[in-house]
Amino acid sequence: MKISGWGLFPQIESKKLLLKPKLSWKGNFIAKGNLRSYGDSALAEKHIDMLDFNAFISFDQTKGTLIAQSGVLLSDIIDVITPKGWFLHVVPGTKYITLGGAIAADIHGKNHHKDGCFSNFIESFTLVLPDNQEVLCSTQENAELFYATCGGMGLTGIIKNVTIQLKKISSININQITHKTENLLETFKIFEQESEKTYSVAWIDCLQKGKNIGRSLIMTGEFCNDEQMDVLSRKKMNIPFNFPSFIINSWTLKVFNYLYYNKVRSKKTSQKVYFDTFFFPLDSINNWNKIYGKNGFFQFQFILPKSKSYEGMLHILNSISRENTGSFLAVLKLYGKSNNNLLSFPMEGYSLALDFKRSKKNIILVEALTDYVITQGGRVYLAKDSLLTRNQFDRSYSNAELFRSIRSKYNFNKNLNSIQSIRLGL
């Protein structure tokens, strides 16, 4: 079957392998989840479809501990746990990813500056090794494998059963405050000023020039205490086919960004919103990736250390606006300290995520910006990446060699290879 990541490029032919009764470790393969990573992390000649491996194993409603197979979608978990007063400590911008994928990319959410990554709340998981033995991994047991696997892009064994600690909530609503800022300096000021808020994220109008550069809407949020627990179902829009690729151009982007920014009238507004709207705004449009056309798009998400963040973001926003290219959604976020996982993306600082239509011009731009990010001590998020070179990777992920040595120690590098891992020489 033909598969591709969320960015619709590259698209490759990949054969399905079975996990049961026994996985055959031959050729290049990788565990594939719901294919929401943007690039080629889940693509290989052969794959194991973890979506088939999606059973809940146990749910302790008093302690908030869930055990499930790694192919369960976060959306299914949320459906099950939310009515019982529990939520996931860390959720990404879409709930349509698997539990295993969340571990493999060591995903983060709008609360990274407070709570860290997804792996922080993973008590343990079982991992299938090349001899088909299953081992239990946690920070106490097989810690080396635990730290390599969280953020390890599926390259250190097949994640099977996962035990995760949940977060107690007493409402399904979020108190959301929206700040409207005039420029990047003010945006950073508000981020720092609001850093005690559990959730925060900013959408930047990335098509502004000059003094307006970096004008944003910053959303902060906290779960309410209103005891409202009735889960709603949201209506969904559907993008049924690939839009012609000319739909996304500098004019439509400008109009969209203008309307989005000016939708909010006052400097500071406050409202109560349903958690689904707050955390997963884009999930209400099925297949939104198709609006970029059949050639696909890519996302460029990078992080810069705090000391370099303001200058760096300014430089990058300037470069993008000079090229007259840009993105529907440019998302800026504050991060807390990095963790012990070998390939985890976050570090203390700021990250920006931008979508680009896949075109030669945009690829050249992003390659140059990637080099800039790396010279500033930053790095690029592997779950979004399809362009990073081995050299760039080695310069920005300081544990690259250690990760490689673990891969060869356990014999993972013989078969467990994605197109991405081959590109990065992992």
Place this chain on the structure above:
Amino acid sequence: MSQEKWALVLGANSDIAKSCAKNFASNKFNICLASRDIDNCIATASDIEIRYEVKVSVVKFDATDLSSHTEFFNSLDFFPDVTLVSFGVLYNQIDLEKNFQLRKEMVDVNLLGVINSVESLLPILLKRDKGSLVLMGSAAGDRGKRSNYIYGSTKAAIETYYEGVDHRLHNTGIRIILIKPGFVETKMTLGMDLPLVITASPHEVAKKVYNAVQKEKKVVYVRSIWRLIMLLIRLTPRFIFNKTSL
């Protein structure tokens, strides 16, 4: 208070059976998973319990142990509002031609197992004059062809059996449905190169099964295009048909 409804799934370890069980559970049916391989069912049972908050029980059931069937149904501690007879085996035609044991096992499971379990269950349903039965037929039973005629003949027999039971139940409150899945993407068919447009997912089969039960359908092809395909295949004159590689 609304009365509890139960769906009994015989042969609960197939992909189609699991999907059907989940679909009935999502419609607030309690589920009884019956299978030879109980260990595997226990995992499915906790999954369904956690997802849908219905009662799920697991019982041992051996389709080929014919003399146990009556006792099995009599010992159920609930009334099966819906019974899905989903067990069945599909062996490769070439292997079947060579191996007596496989032929016997397939007829035992697909034919004797099904007939005997339905006959053993019917008295219980007739006593209350209600309940639905779902049998799994196959497009392979619509016309014998060299690629799978041994399997196909077990399914053709099931269809004839189905027609008879349907006739017998005509003036009762009991409904019997024959589902013909066509190609389905399951572990049974993994590695076969199935054409996309006529291949259904287990989830799709499950939705059709639930619908067929709700709407009291008779013979249901999961993808309706199969009705046309099989009609054409049946209508093809023998002197042409025998030259094909079907």
